Amino acid sequence: MKPIPYGKQSITEEDILAVTETLKSDFLTQGPKIQEFEEAFATYVGSRYAVAVANGTAALHLCALALDVKPGDKVITTPITFAASANCIRYCGGEAVFADIDAQTYLLDINQVRNMLQASPIGTYAGIVAVDFAGQPVDMEAFRQLADEYGLWIVEDAAHAPGGFFVDSHGKEQWCGNGNFADLAIFSFHPVKHIAAGEGGMITTNSEALYKKLMTLRTHGITRDAALFQNSTDIAGGASDADEPYPSWYMEMQTLGYNYRITDFQAALGLSQLQRADTNLATRRAIALKYDEAFRDHPHIHSQLNEMQDHPSGHAYHLYVIQADDRLDFYNYLRQHDIIAQVHYIPVHLMPYYQQQGWHPGDLPVAEQYYKRCLSLPMYPSLTEEEQDYVIQTIKRYF
Numbered sequence: 001m002k003p004i005p006y007g008k009q010s011i012t013e014e015d016i017l018a019v020t021e022t023l024k025s026d027f028l029t030q031g032p033k034i035q036e037f038e039e040a041f042a043t044y045v046g047s048r049y050a051v052a053v054a055n056g057t058a059a060l061h062l063c064a065l066a067l068d069v070k071p072g073d074k075v076i077t078t079p080i081t082f083a084a085s086a087n088c089i090r091y092c093g094g095e096a097v098f099a100d101i102d103a104q105t106y107l108l109d110i111n112q113v114r115n116m117l118q119a120s121p122i123g124t125y126a127g128i129v130a131v132d133f134a135g136q137p138v139d140m141e142a143f144r145q146l147a148d149e150y151g152l153w154i155v156e157d158a159a160h161a162p163g164g165f166f167v168d169s170h171g172k173e174q175w176c177g178n179g180n181f182a183d184l185a186i187f188s189f190h191p192v193k194h195i196a197a198g199e200g201g202m203i204t205t206n207s208e209a210l211y212k213k214l215m216t217l218r219t220h221g222i223t224r225d226a227a228l229f230q231n232s233t234d235i236a237g238g239a240s241d242a243d244e245p246y247p248s249w250y251m252e253m254q255t256l257g258y259n260y261r262i263t264d265f266q267a268a269l270g271l272s273q274l275q276r277a278d279t280n281l282a283t284r285r286a287i288a289l290k291y292d293e294a295f296r297d298h299p300h301i302h303s304q305l306n307e308m309q310d311h312p313s314g315h316a317y318h319l320y321v322i323q324a325d326d327r328l329d330f331y332n333y334l335r336q337h338d339i340i341a342q343v344h345y346i347p348v349h350l351m352p353y354y355q356q357q358g359w360h361p362g363d364l365p366v367a368e369q370y371y372k373r374c375l376s377l378p379m380y381p382s383l384t385e386e387e388q389d390y391v392i393q394t395i396k397r398y399f
């Protein structure tokens with residue numbers, strides 16, 4: 001039997017065709033597929049705007065830039081995430097301030113965040129990076145309310161949650177990254193995520209101003225829009241004619257941006273994968289349900305509390321995380337049986353880099369306790385029923 005990983009992409013013949021068609025077209029980068037992908041993705045998550053970029057980390061960096069994170073700015077985030085959620089603040093010289101997680105949902109604990117805000121003068125914190133960890137949507141309505149009280153912006157790291165939703169106080173389903181609550185949201189198209197593009201990322205928002213900023217930051221801070229030009233026609237090299245005051249080669253770099261573009265063939269792959277996002281998500285949820293049932297009331301295994309008990313379809317199940325006693329021994333046993341589970345995540349504040357920034361073991365006890373016992377079981381749409389049965393039986397035999 002082939003080893004069963006915790007996650008894996010699947011590439012279909014349609015995907016391959018979509019990519020090869022793009023390779024035969026006139027565009028390798030910045031072609032029509034990028035805009036098509038952006039529009040389809042915005043429709044999928046229900047946001048007004050979407051900006052495709054090179055990867056999810058670039059997306060986070062651009063968010064921090066667009067929100068004007070400056071040296072010394074303090075931004076609150078969770079320790080149970082991929083390091084990029086915090087690193088984007090550091091790229092801009094800001095300070096990542098970790099708040100502890102909720103023991104049941106493993107998400108940033110809003111009560112901890114509220115306590116931190118209440119304990120400091122207004123203006124101490126600039127924003128919050130909240131993460132839909134494992135695909136469990138953050139209650140963005142509650143976070144928005146809190147953020148507004150203190151004048152904070154919110155970035156939703158939705159890398160785990162395309163297609164996920166929470167139910168707001170009016171009973172309405174609110175899709176992750178739909179821009180109704182968070183100022184900006186990001187997604188990743190790394191192969192292990194729901195939608196694979198090799199590498200790739202997306203930023204979604206409902207703010208036109210932020211959208212425009214992101215579009216220029218994505219390509220060096222350059223604009224070709226004559227209405228926005230700052231230099232005189234003189235500096236530009238003369239006017240073509242009255243209708244076209246600037247020469248047609250002319251463009252301006254107005255802010256310090258980056259090359260965070262995605263290629264056209266990656267966008268084509270992402271777009272092709274997006275067509276299957278809903279069926280794949282349904283499969284992920286079916287796999288989760290089967291695990292839930294297999295381990296219900298199990299004395300040694302606890303899975304992430306699904307906040308959506310009445311509405312069980314809101315969780316996007318990027319990961320299926322359990323808490324197990326004797327995690328290392330259990331992990332090694334699974335490996336011996338060709339089941340390659342994984343740990344998500346080593347708390348970010350315990351990374352040597354963040355310890356150098358002043359964080360220490362013991363700072364975030366709930367996250368550290370969670371880390372001691374967490375394990376992500378195989379979760380991906382192409383996991384077969386036989387494979388999942390084998391995983392479940394193997395686990396049950398261990399205990």
Ligand SMILES: *Cc1c(COP(=O)(O)O)cnc(C)c1O
Nearest residue numbers: 055056057082084159188189190
């Ligand atoms: C994958 C991931 C990212 C970064 O995405 P890349 O495309 O790998 O740069 C950021 N945040 C979270 C939570 C992720 O899982």
